[in-house]
Amino acid sequence: MHIPDGYIGLETAVPFLGAMIPIWRKALQKIKTTLKRKHIPVLSIGAAFSFTIMMFNVPLPGGSSGHAVGAVLLAILLGPWAACIGVSLALIIQALIFGDGGIWAIGANCFNMAFAMPFIGYYTYKLLKGNAEHFSKRAVFAAAAAGYIGLNAAALLTAVEFGIQPLLFKAADGTPLYAPHPLWVAVPVMMFEHLLIAGPIEGAVTALAYLYIGKTNPELLGVKGQKNIGSQMKEGAAV
Amino acid sequence: MMKKYKNLWIALGVLVLLTPLGMLATGTAWGEWGAEELLEMIGFMPKGMEKLSNSWTLAPLPDYSLSALSNGFSQEAAGYILSAIIGVLVTVAVIQIIGKFIPAEQEGANE
Numbered sequence: 001m002h003i004p005d006g007y008i009g010l011e012t013a014v015p016f017l018g019a020m021i022p023i024w025r026k027a028l029q030k031i032k033t034t035l036k037r038k039h040i041p042v043l044s045i046g047a048a049f050s051f052t053i054m055m056f057n058v059p060l061p062g063g064s065s066g067h068a069v070g071a072v073l074l075a076i077l078l079g080p081w082a083a084c085i086g087v088s089l090a091l092i093i094q095a096l097i098f099g100d101g102g103i104w105a106i107g108a109n110c111f112n113m114a115f116a117m118p119f120i121g122y123y124t125y126k127l128l129k130g131n132a133e134h135f136s137k138r139a140v141f142a143a144a145a146a147g148y149i150g151l152n153a154a155a156l157l158t159a160v161e162f163g164i165q166p167l168l169f170k171a172a173d174g175t176p177l178y179a180p181h182p183l184w185v186a187v188p189v190m191m192f193e194h195l196l197i198a199g200p201i202e203g204a205v206t207a208l209a210y211l212y213i214g215k216t217n218p219e220l221l222g223v224k225g226q227k228n229i230g231s232q233m234k235e236g237a238a239v
Numbered sequence: 240m241m242k243k244y245k246n247l248w249i250a251l252g253v254l255v256l257l258t259p260l261g262m263l264a265t266g267t268a269w270g271e272w273g274a275e276e277l278l279e280m281i282g283f284m285p286k287g288m289e290k291l292s293n294s295w296t297l298a299p300l301p302d303y304s305l306s307a308l309s310n311g312f313s314q315e316a317a318g319y320i321l322s323a324i325i326g327v328l329v330t331v332a333v334i335q336i337i338g339k340f341i342p343a344e345q346e347g348a349n350e
Contacts (some may be wrong), residue, residue: 004271005295006288032341038243040338045247047334048327052254055260055303055323057268065264085337093329098322099298104291162270169287177287179270180277189269209250216246 001066001108001158002094005102007179008161009169015106023115030081036218039078046074049209051093054100059202062189066198068205069113072121076143076210077220082230083118084110108161109166112154119148119208121150126166134221135214140207148199155198159183159190182222255323259316300325 035043050070057065074083088110094100101109128142162184166176179186213220243257274292278284300322306319 001268002271004292006290006292007270007285026335026338031337035341037338037341037343040341041244042329043248043338044334045244045251047331048251049254051326051330052251052258052323055258055319057264058261059264059266060269062269063266064269065266066268067247067261073309089330089333090326093326093333095295095298097298097300097326098303099295099301100303102291117341119260158270171286175283176285178285178291179288180281180285181270186270192293193269212250213247217244225327 001069001109001113001155002091002101003105003158003161005104007102008105008108008165009178010104011169012161012165013102013104013108015107016111017104018114020088020107020110023084023111025164027081029085030079031085034079039082042217042238043074043078043082043086046070046078046083047089050074050087051090053205054090054094058197060193063191064193066193066201068201069117069146069151069154069200070199070205070209071113071117071154071204072125072143072147073206073209075118075122075150076125076146076206076215080118080122083122084114087118101173112157112161113153116157117150117154120153121146122123126151127200134223135211135218141209143210144203148201148203150196151202152199152230155190155194156187159186162186162190244259253325255320259319260325262312262316262319 031043053068053070055067055171057067060066062082069087072081074086078086091101091109091114092106095103095106095109095175125139125142125146128145129139132138162179162181164185165179170176171177181189192199214223218224267273267311270297272280274284300318303319303322303326304315305318305321308314
């Protein structure tokens with residue numbers, strides 16, 4: 001889902017960069033006012049998790065590949081604004097150091113995966129969880145569904161950004177200037193892959209990591225009293 | 240910083256070591272083809288794409304690989320893991336810097 005340079009024109013890439021600048025500014029402000037110092041290690045681990053999970057390419061139907069992003073997990077743990085910073089950082093490092101995703105396309109890629117995805121995922125989680133407790137069965141289901149929906153939202157945005165290129169930008173001889181596949185090709189292909197395979201993987205990754213945090217660090221979501229499995233087992237043995 | 244979140248750091252470390260699993264999917268992600276792949280697919284190189292596609296050639300570790308480690312799967316896997324380690328270290332370092340701007344008095348305010 002990392003749009004490379006050249007697949008979207010500057011006419012598309014630059015406005016997305018322009019849109020991300022106030023979003024990043026607001027996100028940094030939000031971090032400054034709502035996060036605590038003690039949350040910084042969690043944001044570090046979360047951003048690094050997002051970076052790493054994106055390296056796990058899985059084969060998709062049609063011979064292509066895709067990967068989870070982790071943005072919804074970060075949003076559930078730290079809020080969507082912190083998730084925006086964490087995933088943006090991962091994407092920028094991927095572009096600058098590893099050539100994964102274009103430089104001009106950083107704005108669009110961050111908009112899709114670091115803005116739309118964590119926000120849509122975060123509110124999906126809140127909506128589906130309702131009044132249920134964090135780490136309850138219903139909350140785990142909400143986390144999985146939020147991951148699924150968040151990733152597919154990002155995939156749909158990416159597909160639309162690809163798909164409008166040949167409709168809007170043509171060379172003098174009528175050939176496409178940038179990405180060659182129109183909306184009616186880009187959207188079905190991308191959505192088929194992500195609705196069917198990549199989305200369920202994102203959902204599973206989100207729910208599993210969420211469950212793991214429920215065991216090791218439930219205090220991150222303000223859940224007290226639960227101890228990690230290790231100490232529970234020790235206590236059990238002592239009894 | 241380390242102790243409280245020890246289990247999370249461990250999980251991240253395990254993930255980093257497992258990253259070579261991500262190399263097994265050899266297909267290119269849809270819409271991220273290289274020039275030759277695209278040429279084969281549609282028969283021409285879009286003119287605008289030609290101009291923009293090499294906007295950034297300074298990536299030191301393109302495709303999460305080290306040029307010194309390109310001989311066979313195990314070397315490439317080592318390069319992939321090293322890339323993950325480098326990516327994780329840079330990510331953590333930048334977040335630490337951002338964290339310096341969070342006022343210390345907020346620390347534990349709600350504990």
